[in-house]
Structure formats: C-alpha cells, structure tokens
Amino acid sequence: MVSSHIFSLDDQMKELHTDFYASKAVAAACSWKLQVPAGVKGKAITEIGEVIQFYDSDRRFPAWGFGGKTFDGTVSHCFNLNGRAGGFEVGADGVEDIMAAYASALNNVSLAGPTLFGQVINTAARIAGQSLSYDRSKYFILLMITDGVLTDLQETKDALVRASDLPLSILIVGVGGADFTQMEILDADNGRRLESSTDRVATRDIVQFVPMREVHSGQISVVQALLEELPGQFLTYMRCRDIKPLNVQMAQTCA
Amino acid sequence: MLEKSSSGYRTIELTVLSGEDLRIDRRLIKKNAFAIVQTDTSFDYCTTKVDESGGSHPSWNEKLVIELPMHARFITVQVQCKSKSSSSGNNNNHNKIVGFARIPVSDFIGGYAPENYLHFLSYRLRNAKGDKNGIINVSVRSLKVAADQHASSSNYLSKAPRLNVQGYVPAYSGFASGFGAPVGGVVTGVPVWCANRA
Numbered sequence: 001m002v003s004s005h006i007f008s009l010d011d012q013m014k015e016l017h018t019d020f021y022a023s024k025a026v027a028a029a030c031s032w033k034l035q036v037p038a039g040v041k042g043k044a045i046t047e048i049g050e051v052i053q054f055y056d057s058d059r060r061f062p063a064w065g066f067g068g069k070t071f072d073g074t075v076s077h078c079f080n081l082n083g084r085a086g087g088f089e090v091g092a093d094g095v096e097d098i099m100a101a102y103a104s105a106l107n108n109v110s111l112a113g114p115t116l117f118g119q120v121i122n123t124a125a126r127i128a129g130q131s132l133s134y135d136r137s138k139y140f141i142l143l144m145i146t147d148g149v150l151t152d153l154q155e156t157k158d159a160l161v162r163a164s165d166l167p168l169s170i171l172i173v174g175v176g177g178a179d180f181t182q183m184e185i186l187d188a189d190n191g192r193r194l195e196s197s198t199d200r201v202a203t204r205d206i207v208q209f210v211p212m213r214e215v216h217s218g219q220i221s222v223v224q225a226l227l228e229e230l231p232g233q234f235l236t237y238m239r240c241r242d243i244k245p246l247n248v249q250m251a252q253t254c255a
Numbered sequence: 256m257l258e259k260s261s262s263g264y265r266t267i268e269l270t271v272l273s274g275e276d277l278r279i280d281r282r283l284i285k286k287n288a289f290a291i292v293q294t295d296t297s298f299d300y301c302t303t304k305v306d307e308s309g310g311s312h313p314s315w316n317e318k319l320v321i322e323l324p325m326h327a328r329f330i331t332v333q334v335q336c337k338s339k340s341s342s343s344g345n346n347n348n349h350n351k352i353v354g355f356a357r358i359p360v361s362d363f364i365g366g367y368a369p370e371n372y373l374h375f376l377s378y379r380l381r382n383a384k385g386d387k388n389g390i391i392n393v394s395v396r397s398l399k400v401a402a403d404q405h406a407s408s409s410n411y412l413s414k415a416p417r418l419n420v421q422g423y424v425p426a427y428s429g430f431a432s433g434f435g436a437p438v439g440g441v442v443t444g445v446p447v448w449c450a451n452r453a
Contacts, residue, residue, distance in 0.1 A: 125367055126367045128367070129366065129367025129368040129369075129372075130367060132368050132369050132372055133369045162366070162367075165368070165374050165375055165376065166367060166368060193377070193390070195379060198359065199356065199357070199378055199379040199381070200362065200376065200377065200378055200379075201377035201378060201379055201390050202377070203375045203376065203377055204375075240375060241373055241375075
C-alpha cells in the first residue's frame with residue numbers, strides 16, 4: 001500500500017520531468033557531525049538518492065559536506081565531497097558515485113565546528129540562479145542530511161527566503177535522536193511563511209523536513225514523506241511564471 | 256562611462272499583485288485597500304485601484320512601469336485603506352494606513368538570477384509603530400537599462416493598464432495624505448502599453 005503510493009508519486013514526478021520539462025538537477029549535502037554513524041547517513045543518501053537521481057538527465061550531482069575540517073586543514077561549511085576546489089560534480093553513476101565520494105571523504109575530513117546550513121543553501125541557490133541564464137525549465141533539488149541541530153537559524157532563514165524565488169526545493173533529512181524542532185520551523189507546513197531579517201517573506205514553501213527515525217519506527221517511508229510536497233512546489237514555481245511544458249510548446253508551434 | 260551609467264536609469268516592471276492578512280489595530284480590514292508605490296529617489300508616486308471586494312486579502316494585479324535611477328536603493332510600497340468620506344469628495348485625509356514595506360533593489364538586481372528574471376517577492380507590512388499588519392506580494396522584472404538622456408521625462412512612475420482589461424486605465428480622483436514625503440508630488444497616469452506593445 002505504502003509502496004504503491006511512492007510509485008504513483010514517483011511516476012507523477014517522472015512524467016513531469018521526462019515528458020514536459022527539461023532535466024532537473026539534484027545536489028546532495030551531508031553534515032559532518034558524527035553523532036550518528038556515517039553508515040546511517042549513507043543509508044539516507046542511498047534511499048533518497050535512488051529515487052531522485054532519475055530526474056537528473058546526466059546523473060552527475062554536486063555533492064558537499066558541511067561542518068568539517070577539510071583536506072587543506074581549514075574548517076568549511078560547504079566543501080566538495082570529491083576534495084577538489086573546482087569541478088564539484090561527482091559521478092556519472094549517480095548515487096553509487098556519491099557514496100564512493102562520501103566514503104573517501106570520511107577518511108580525509110574530520111569533524112569540526114557547528115552545523116551551519118546557510119552556505120550550502122546559498123551555494124545551491126547560486127547554481128539554480130545561474131542556470132536560468134541558459135535554461136528556464138530546469139528545477140533543482142537540494143538534499144541535506146544532518147544529525148545535528150543547525151546553529152545559524154537566522155542566516156538559514158535568510159538564505160531560504162532568498163532561494164524561494166529561484167527554481168529550487170530543499171529536502172532535509174534529520175538522522176539520529178537530536179531535537180529537530182527548529183527544522184519544523186524551516187518547513188513551513190504550519191502555514192506560516194518564513195521571514196528574513198529584512199522583513200522579506202518567502203515567496204513559497206521550498207523546504208520539506210523529515211526525521212529519519214520515523215522510517216524505522218513505523219511503516220511510513222521516509223522517501224515517500226520527503227518527496228510528498230515536491231510535485232506541488234515544482235508546479236507552483238512553473239505555473240506562476242507561466243513556463244509551459246516543452247511538448248505543449250511544440251504542439252502549439254506545430255498547430 | 257561610470258559616470259554616465261550612475262546617472263542613468265533602468266526600466267522595471269513592477270506588478271502589485273495582492274495583499275494578505277491586512278490589519279489595522281490588529282483587526283482585519285473589511286474592504287477598500289489600495290497600494291502606493293514610490294522610489295527612494297523621487298517624490299513621484301503611483302497608486303493601484305481600490306479593491307472593494309477583496310477585504311483583508313485584496314488582489315490588485317496592477318502593472319506599473321518604473322524608471323528606476325541607478326542610484327535608487329529601495330522601492331517603497333504603502334498600503335492604505337480608503338475611507339468612506341474620501342470616496343465622496345476631495346477630503347482624503349481619513350484614509351487609514353495599513354502598513355509600509357521597503358523593497359531593496361538588490362532583491363531583484365545583482366542576485367543569483369539573470370537581470371531580466373521575473374521575481375516574485377513578498378514583504379512584511381509594518382505600521383509606524385512596527386506592528387506586523389500583513390503581507391504584500393509583488394512581481395518585478397527588469398526591462399532595460401538606459402543612459403541619462405532618455406530619463407529627461409519627469410515621470411519616474413507610469414501606469415500600464417490592467418492585464419486582463421486592455422486599455423483600461425483606472426482614474427484616481429483622490430488618495431493619500433499622511434504618506435509623508437510626497438507633497439506636491441506628480442501622479443502619473445500615462446499608459447505605456449501603447450508605446451511598448453503596438
């Protein structure tokens with residue numbers, strides 16, 4: 001029952017993607033705080049990545065870590081998992097390559113400092129914004145996996161409010177037993193729109209938060225819960241800008 | 256070159272879309288909300304029509320074409336509630352202020368998105384005391400950048416007709432005292448669509 005629901009959602013997304021709009025792009029980021037075994041976060045990357053990777057046409061994903069002391073000894077809140085400064089995309093084999101990069105980074109990057117979300121969100125927003133220059137039908141998904149409570153709440157809110165005007169949705173998975181009350185604030189499911197420190201209000205809800213312990217405690221799939229709002233967020237963005245599905249445009253041109 | 260561009264202006268299209276949860280003294284307003292748009296560089300201003308049916312969630316969908324000087328930093332939007340007495344005569348002093356929002360130019364120029372991107376932006380409206388009195392929703396698109404000589408027109412703000420009723424330019428007999436700055440301001444009601452879309 002549960003799985004069939006996932007598949008119908010999955011099919012819906014796939015249809016939107018392959019038949020109507022140009023390729024979407026996916027990015028993943030994983031917190032480096034090791035309160036939860038890396039294997040648990042890896043499981044989250046795999047489970048969710050395996051569903052959303054198909055919406056990326058070339059299956060090459062930017063993948064970052066945050067809250068780690070990186071290869072050159074500096075503390076970073078957004079570093080590339082493959083260890084290189086430029087060319088941050090990993091993998092042509094999708095999730096497997098992300099997992100490989102994650103595993104190798106675990107050996108080279110040590111835990112450091114607080115859990116900051118702002119930089120990762122801004123980096124994803126910049127990629128989404130810059131893509132608009134050459135393709136307005138692309139939509140981006142940032143998957144964030146964290147076991148820590150974020151310490152830059154206001155900066156994160158500011159980054160989310162700015163990003164709400166861009167083709168971007170953010171999926172946050174909380175793993176482990178931390179108190180994730182803050183995350184529920186970011187996920188504006190209570191109807192209250194996020195507000196920035198400058199009185200700007202989020203254009204739309206772009207965040208979906210799911211604590212992963214629910215996967216183990218019940219029958220509800222974390223993947224299902226995480227992806228539930230994505231089709232709506234995607235369509236809201238495209239419709240308010242009157243961006244037509246590609247094959248509808250073609251049909252109109254032919255007619 | 257730098258000097259020239261700093262004295263030039265850019266043309267933007269600002270659509271005042273709607274308001275949400277508009278309140279005066281914590282109470283939801285019943286009707287007759289309208290918005291006044293101004294830049295931080297000029298006393299000129301422009302108003303939307305009065306929404307008589309939308310109550311505390313008015314919908315205006317009114318497109319304004321604004322010639323925004325390069326040195327402008329903000330566009331301000333003030334929402335007021337038109338009073339009964341001002342609808343009958345010239346006494347407009349009784350319009351009530353719902354709240355005020357400042358739209359930083361940097362929210363739609365110089366960010367991650369390309370220059371001509373259609374931005375959908377929302378802001379918290381506050382009254383003079385700082386109370387949260389609702390939300391204003393707008394969309395903004397930057398149309399073009401021009402050098403100084405074209406900015407000789409004194410009109411920074413001009414009004415395009417509503418999108419759905421072509422050629423309809425609402426007349427505004429009265430509004431807005433209590434707005435502060437614009438004493439002797441010029442209201443421009445020039446429909447620019449005929450030049451742009453013909």
